[in-house]
Amino acid sequence: MRWIIALVAILGLVAGGAYAFRGDIALALMERVLDRNMASDGIDVLPDGLHIGLCGAGAPMPAADRGGPCVIVIAGKRMIIVDSGTGGVRTLARMGFQAGQIERVLLTHFHSDHIDGLGEMMLQRWVAGGQSDPMPVHGPAGVERVVAGFNDAYALDQGYRVAHHGAETVPPAGFGGVAQPFALDGGEAVVIDDGGLKITAFAVEHAPIEPAVGYRVTYKGRTAVISGDTKASAAVEKAAAGADVLVHEALSPALVGMIGSAAKKAGRDKLTKIMADILDYHTTPEEAAEIAARAKVKRLLLYHIVPPLPVSALEGPFLGRARELFSGPLSVGRDGDLVSMPAGSTEVSLANRL
Numbered sequence: 502m503r504w505i506i507a508l509v510a511i512l513g514l515v516a517g518g519a520y521a522f523r524g525d526i527a528l529a530l531m532e533r534v535l536d537r538n539m540a541s542d543g544i545d546v547l548p549d550g551l552h553i554g555l556c557g558a559g560a561p562m563p564a565a566d567r568g569g570p571c572v573i574v575i576a577g578k579r580m581i582i583v584d585s586g587t588g589g590v591r592t593l594a595r596m597g598f599q600a601g602q603i604e605r606v607l608l609t610h611f612h613s614d615h616i617d618g619l620g621e622m623m624l625q626r627w628v629a630g631g632q633s634d635p636m637p638v639h640g641p642a643g644v645e646r647v648v649a650g651f652n653d654a655y656a657l658d659q660g661y662r663v664a665h666h667g668a669e670t671v672p673p674a675g676f677g678g679v680a681q682p683f684a685l686d687g688g689e690a691v692v693i694d695d696g697g698l699k700i701t702a703f704a705v706e707h708a709p710i711e712p713a714v715g716y717r718v719t720y721k722g723r724t725a726v727i728s729g730d731t732k733a734s735a736a737v738e739k740a741a742a743g744a745d746v747l748v749h750e751a752l753s754p755a756l757v758g759m760i761g762s763a764a765k766k767a768g769r770d771k772l773t774k775i776m777a778d779i780l781d782y783h784t785t786p787e788e789a790a791e792i793a794a795r796a797k798v799k800r801l802l803l804y805h806i807v808p809p810l811p812v813s814a815l816e817g818p819f820l821g822r823a824r825e826l827f828s829g830p831l832s833v834g835r836d837g838d839l840v841s842m843p844a845g846s847t848e849v850s851l852a853n854r855l
């Protein structure tokens with residue numbers, strides 16, 4: 502008994518000492534983390550291959566653990582972002598990657614939740630990342646207007662940054678973005694095809710939003726498909742045939758229906774109508790699972806999670822019967838998720854970097 506009291510006393514002293522010096526301990530840790538992060542771009546430690554990350558797993562509704570839609574594509578040493586939802590570039594940095602590494606952004610469509618982090622992403626890439634060329638932003642027709650608008654909104658800030666840091670540190674030419682519109686031919690457009698990386702846009706079904714696309718990415722024999730926003734679509738199934746990972750949007754009608762009912766009870770008629778409207782242009786988790794099964798993909802990662810799931814116990818009700826419909830690994834995406842597909846292997850592993 503006495504030794505237990507002594508042990509508790511010692512532990513108490515250690516804990517008390519650690520508590521008293523918590524500021525110094527935190528500073529020492531911060532110094533180590535800064536040294537490590539500054540010396541790495543996050544890509545250099547990954548094996549050669551295709552890696553797909555979630556810099557935002559959510560949608561327009563506010564969620565503590567899921568930002569706006571944002572997908573990281575790492576192919577070898579290249580980093581390309583698909584959609585730039587709120588908080589995307591911040592989550593990218595928290596995942597250990599650097600904004601200056603962003604080669605380009607591909608947009609699926611121009612719903613606000615897919616573009617509202619674009620200004621910050623371009624700014625971070627330029628100022629923190631030291632880029633001297635504007636960020637290429639690819640998308641269907643309309644991307645010119647979106648990019649021009651962000652460039653205009655940030656024009657005053659460009660002047661402030663250059664005036665304060667100097668043109669050598671923040672080259673004015675690196676400011677903003679440059680639109681790279683593509684036209685769909687037969688419902689498809691090859692957006693990138695160089696250095697062993699091929700990214701093809703394909704039309705999806707998100708009416709009345711047209712065009713809206715998903716992307717198929719192949720690199721060194723590994724394949725990922727990102728659905729973008731769509732209702733259950735044969736186009737996604739076709740693009741995903743045999744893919745290593747399908748990153749598919751998902752909305753639970755049952756849970757959205759609960760929000761609609763609560764809105765109706767509270768007399769919020771417009772919100773009630775919006776909750777009913779959004780059901781017709783998204784995909785349920787069960788439909789996504791069926792698509793993944795028919796396409797014979799190796800892994801299904803759901804993103805663009807609607808509605809927010811503030812506790813993980815809601816994942817079961819959100820998924821419904823999805824796990825019965827797709828026998829492979831299936832997960833409800835979270836910010837920080839990274840699916841790794843090393844070249845020359847069949848591995849498709851998932852880790853979270855936050």
Ligand SMILES: [Zn+2]
Nearest residue numbers: 560612614730
């Ligand atoms: Zn969306």
Ligand SMILES: [Zn+2]
Nearest residue numbers: 610612707730
């Ligand atoms: Zn949308």
